[in-house]
Amino acid sequence: MEEEEERRLESFLKWAAELGITDSTKNQQSQNATSHSCLGHSLKVSNFPDAGGRGLGAVRDLRKGEMILRVPKSALITSKTLSFNDHKLYLALNRHPSLSSTQRLTVCLLYEMGKGASSWWYPYLMHFPRSYHILATFGEFEKQALQVDDAIWTTEKAIAKAELEWKEANMLMKELKLKRQLLSFTAWLWASAAISSRTLHIHWDEAGCLCPVGDLFNYDAPDEATPSLQVSSLRNGESMDALDSEDQLAQSQRLTDGGFEEDVAAYCFYARKSYQEGEQVLLSYGTYTNLELLEHYGFFLNKNPNDKVFIPLEPKMYCSSSWPKESLYIHQDGKPSFALLSTLRLWATPQSQRRSVGHLAYSGSQLSMDNEISVMRWISKNCHLILKNFPSSIKEDSFLLSAIDEIPNSCTALELRNMMSTLGGEGCNFLRAIGMLNRESAANLHLSKKARSSIERWKLAVQWRLWYKKSLVDCIDYCGTVTKLFQS
Numbered sequence: 001m002e003e004e005e006e007r008r009l010e011s012f013l014k015w016a017a018e019l020g021i022t023d024s025t026k027n028q029q030s031q032n033a034t035s036h037s038c039l040g041h042s043l044k045v046s047n048f049p050d051a052g053g054r055g056l057g058a059v060r061d062l063r064k065g066e067m068i069l070r071v072p073k074s075a076l077i078t079s080k081t082l083s084f085n086d087h088k089l090y091l092a093l094n095r096h097p098s099l100s101s102t103q104r105l106t107v108c109l110l111y112e113m114g115k116g117a118s119s120w121w122y123p124y125l126m127h128f129p130r131s132y133h134i135l136a137t138f139g140e141f142e143k144q145a146l147q148v149d150d151a152i153w154t155t156e157k158a159i160a161k162a163e164l165e166w167k168e169a170n171m172l173m174k175e176l177k178l179k180r181q182l183l184s185f186t187a188w189l190w191a192s193a194a195i196s197s198r199t200l201h202i203h204w205d206e207a208g209c210l211c212p213v214g215d216l217f218n219y220d221a222p223d224e225a226t227p228s229l230q231v232s233s234l235r236n237g238e239s240m241d242a243l244d245s246e247d248q249l250a251q252s253q254r255l256t257d258g259g260f261e262e263d264v265a266a267y268c269f270y271a272r273k274s275y276q277e278g279e280q281v282l283l284s285y286g287t288y289t290n291l292e293l294l295e296h297y298g299f300f301l302n303k304n305p306n307d308k309v310f311i312p313l314e315p316k317m318y319c320s321s322s323w324p325k326e327s328l329y330i331h332q333d334g335k336p337s338f339a340l341l342s343t344l345r346l347w348a349t350p351q352s353q354r355r356s357v358g359h360l361a362y363s364g365s366q367l368s369m370d371n372e373i374s375v376m377r378w379i380s381k382n383c384h385l386i387l388k389n390f391p392s393s394i395k396e397d398s399f400l401l402s403a404i405d406e407i408p409n410s411c412t413a414l415e416l417r418n419m420m421s422t423l424g425g426e427g428c429n430f431l432r433a434i435g436m437l438n439r440e441s442a443a444n445l446h447l448s449k450k451a452r453s454s455i456e457r458w459k460l461a462v463q464w465r466l467w468y469k470k471s472l473v474d475c476i477d478y479c480g481t482v483t484k485l486f487q488s
């Protein structure tokens with residue numbers, strides 16, 4: 001099986017070299033004529049189990065800023081390139097101008113998949129993962145397993161959006177006579193997840209492009225020096241007008257270590273830092289919180305400098321300062337954000353004095369010992385309250401995670417039922433969700449792919465909520481330390 005996989009990968013990399021894709025720093029033309037693979041000079045495909053699975057590793061020491069991969073424009077997939085050589089697809093797309101660019105690309109991807117081995121892009125498409133875990137693919141049980149209202153609501157929104165987009169595109173898919181299987185919502189979710197997690201920004205198509213080989217880079221958060229911008233706000237359908245300066249537009253690019261370069265008509269990728277031979281070469285697709293990573297890419301980072309933990313605030317708190325709501329959060333390490341502290345310091349100041357201390361609060365200064373202590377107490381008390389109201393504790397979640405990790409790959413339904421029965425309510429709910437609570441007859445059958453995917457998503461949900469809770473505990477510790485400093 002593994003040999004077969006390797007052979008397929010080799011032929012894909014050879015096919016990519018023929019398209020002009022190269023990781024060579026030498027002249028592209030002469031390189032392609034002689035090379036069997038588009039990789040090998042700077043990069044190679046490797047497995048990185050702890051950071052994204054399949055990814056690209058350095059085959060030599062790489063210098064920061066060095067170009068490491070170039071993918072010519074002719075190798076990039078957009079709905080335009082797919083319909084260029086397919087008159088039927090071209091005409092059908094033209095009959096549905098109201099569909100968004102992302103819907104069009106999703107339909108095109110399904111249509112191309114329907115061609116199977118006869119698709120010109122088959123050597124590339126066959127390497128797409130078979131399943132994705134973005135929030136829109138979460139079932140009811142997995143959604144509830146997130147436990148945090150904000151996350152559940154984001155998941156509901158993602159599912160509703162995917163459903164609506166699928167319904168809107170249905171007519172076009174039927175006109176294209178897609179096979180029944182490709183017409184399903186499950187197929188739609190697969191294709192939109194592939195697009196959400198693999199496309200790179202290009203200026204001529206809002207849906208972005210699929211980029212063979214270039215989409216094998218796994219993610220790391222942008223350097224702290226990189227200005228942060230909520231890239232997801234663009235994806236959530238907010239107006240492009242909101243980003244009014246060219247600088248902001250440039251930052252909104254999903255992939256910040258690479259971009260399309262007109263002068264060489266290619267997508268070019270650069271090493272964001274120096275790498276040693278064997279290290280995984282990572283890219284920043286943009287600035288994301290962990291929930292946003294889960295929403296768009298189906299994973300998140302244990303250490304994410306851009307993560308934000310939002311806690312419910314009272315309406316009058318929002319009104320006590322002019323900081324936007326999105327800036328009022330707790331960092332992953334438990335520290336309250338600059339804007340949250342500033343807002344709460346003002347809120348804890350008597351209304352009549354707010355004007356006179358406003359400039360101090362907005363510049364990040366503490367206002368007085370009493371003020372600081374009451375802010376810390378408020379944050380701490382509320383973090384405690386949130387933690388208390390969760391259906392499970394950190395300890396229970398940690399135990400659950402170890403149990404999920406212990407589910408063997410070759411698990412049977414009976415074994416799973418036995419394991420889940422030790423986990424109490426959540427274990428039973430999981431069995432119910434995958435239809436295994438009472439199916440004795442299937443006891444010796446191995447778990448289906450669907451059940452395995454569900455376990456993966458459940459695990460992601462538990463891991464995510466555990467990090468959320470840990471940040472709240474760290475925040476309580478932080479508030480305690482600050483308070484003690486004042487009282488000592």
Ligand SMILES: C[S@@+](CC[C@H](N)C(=O)[O-])C[C@H]1O[C@@H](n2cnc3c(N)ncnc32)[C@H](O)[C@@H]1O
Pocket residue numbers: 050051052053054055129197198215216217218219220296297298299300
């Ligand atoms: C552009 S693809 C990267 C290549 C991908 N690993 C593959 O095998 O096709 C993005 C996907 O890779 C995975 N991924 C990327 N970076 C990751 C990371 N740091 N940790 C875990 N998964 C990651 C996620 O599934 C994400 O949706």
